[in-house]
Amino acid sequence: MKLLVGLGNPGARYQNTRHNVGFMVLDALAAEWGVRIEKKRGTSLVGKALCEGEKILLLKPQTYMNRSGEAVLEALHYYRDAIDDLLVIHDDLDLEVGRLRFKRNGGAGGHNGLKSIMQMLNSADFDRLKIGIGRPHGAWKTEDYVLGVFDPEEKAVITEVIAEAAQGVKLWCLQGIDEAMNKHNSFQVSLKKEKEEQQ
16 A cells, blocks of 8 residues: 655645645545545544555645654554555745655755654655745745745646646556656746746
8 A cells, every 4th residue: 555645734724835735735636536535543634545456545644744753653553564655745945836856765855844754754765746835035934935825826836736746646656756756857837937828
């Protein structure tokens, strides 16, 4: 069984914020697979799906971002005999809006959710899918920026990125990280292009 972990913060207050794109990708997959991520399992909401015969567990930690590792470790212990692979889906400040990137292991890059997972698992050896949110400009503080909603011109771009990410995750589930990286890491939607099309 593949474990897909989307990072985010629970509750309506954070629902459409930049920090919650991990949840958004899982929601897109759940809609496509016709499942709901609503069963409470410990400190997470979970849903189960099948992708061409492959069993998939979709997990949304409800611990808030800084304690995501507790939920992931809990799930790995509970399903330990069934989990084959782990993919963590999260926002990334170092990627511009319109980009995504599959990556095999690595550092936390300042992301508190990843830091928590790495600390709790005592390992960085898991796959990630980074969704670009760009860095704040001007007087924006990073914390306020990641907990803010996407600008109007970013929303259409993010919708495309999430759709692409969902297809990439399905490929990861069926063929692994290398195929997902090769096919999807070059994907890019330009904010400038979106603005021009809206004019």
